[in-house]
Amino acid sequence: MDLLYPHLTVNAAGHLCIGGADAVELARQYGTPLYVMDEETVRRQCRTYRQAAAEAFGPDALPLYASKALCFAGMYKIAAEEGLGVDCVSGGELYTARYAGFPAGRIYFHGNNKTDRDIADALDMGVGTFVCDNAEELTALDRIAGEKGKVQRILLRITPGIDPHTHKAISTGRVDSKFGSAIETGQAMEIVKQALSLPHVVLCGFHCHVGSQIFDIQPFVDAARIMTDFIAAVRAETGFLASELNLGGGLGVPYTEYDRTVDYAAAIRNMAAEVRSLCADRNVPMPRVILEPGRSLVAASGITLYTVGSVKTIPGFRTYVSVDGGMPDNPRYALYQSRYTALIADRPDAPQDTRVTIAGRCCESGDLIGEDMPLQTAARGDILAVLTTGAYNYSMASNYNRLPRPAVVMVKDGQARVVVRRESYEDLVRNDIL
Ligand code: LLP
Secondary structure (H helix, E strand, C coil): CCCCCCCEEECCCCCEEECCEEHHHHHHHHCCCEEEEEHHHHHHHHHHHHHHHHHHHCCCCEEEEEHHHCCCHHHHHHHHHCCCEEEECCHHHHHHHHHCCCCHHHEEECCCCCCHHHHHHHHHHCCCEEEECCHHHHHHHHHHHHHCCCCEEEEEEEECCCCCCCCHHHECCCCCCCCCEECCCCHHHHHHHHHHHCCCEEEEEEECCCECCECCCHHHHHHHHHHHHHHHHHHHHHCCCCCEEECCCCECCCCCCCCCCCCHHHHHHHHHHHHHHHHHHHCCCCCEEEECCCHHHHCCCEEEEEEEEEEEEECCCEEEEEECCCCCCCCHHHHHCCCCCEEECCCCCCCCCEEEEEECCCCCCCCEEEEEEEECCCCCCCEEEEECCCCCCHHHCCCHHHCCCCEEEEEECCEEEEEECCCCHHHHHCCCCC
16 A cells, blocks of 8 residues: 555565554554654655755755644754754743753744743743734733843744635634734734834844645745735835745645645745745845744654554444544544544555544544544554654644553664653643642
């Protein structure tokens, strides 16, 4: 069957392998559910982005890893080693980045509702750039920075008014969005003027993010055009010339054999061509360009391994294959009806001769990994692998029904190591007070 990615192979025993490690063995050794990642695939994607951004936009271009996609200390270490910056959106992500020793100057701090405490903590930490979302935040940042005797470098989050045709819940660039200030309503220009008037912030440029899991290059090219136009309009109206333009993240990844693949380097070249020609056209110097990929850096590298429990066929309806995880470790089908590829890791080459619903073990009918999924005939005790779970699975995991969060194991050169320990029942009651 189509294993989607080259780091997924089948070994002599007929088992699924990830990065050269036998998935059935990993399940036996570390237990299930288990997130497994191939380190080389993550690093290769980081290098693809870095190299393509440098070639297309110039050597000062910087891809940031949008760490909401997969957040644990080891990921910040990889991002640092690969020369990326990071996008953090909460005090918790900032704390984890600091714990991992990530250089604070290369952190961009996002979020549409930063609390005073978030702002103070980020200032104390020396976060390089705040991406300010709205007027109140800007006022609060200026005040708190002033109290601390600091002047903070900022970008402003601008809503370019683009509908990228992705799932509504992950589309963020339209005018009616909880994020940023819209160009169309005039609020974007207003917030620029406000930022320029404040003594404790230094405005460097603008940020936009149109959405996530997007395969079409056009929304990115459109965003690049609208933002370059905005830079020119701001210069004309205020005299301020933006030196930095952050074009966000959002390029998609294939989850099934029917999804398109993306040539990330080509997409970056197309964006660059647009920004370059528009800058020349508007007589605006080329800004430093920042990109912010999350999913496309980590999704492909990850798989989740489960043990099959009950297999229940309801005549005339469907077959439920239940696994020992579910929406607590992967809420994406419940939230977005996201499609995945699944296979039995003990025999991935056997024909996928059944179509099943893969169910979790929560007390909730919507606790599904997918419906109408092709799968090898499954039996209790089989190891079931779900592919492309590196992004927005562990980072969105919960303890619903008091299920402990799975461990994360990283494979490198066929060798596995635990990078996040499995939660224990003791962990679950750690903060409970009798
Ligand atoms: N920058 C900003 C400001 C963002 O809001 C996001 C994602 C990214 C970058 C990274 O986007 P990516 O390259 O990963 O598409 N939980 C959803 C995805 C939510 C995306 C949120 N923002 C999912 O599971 O599909």
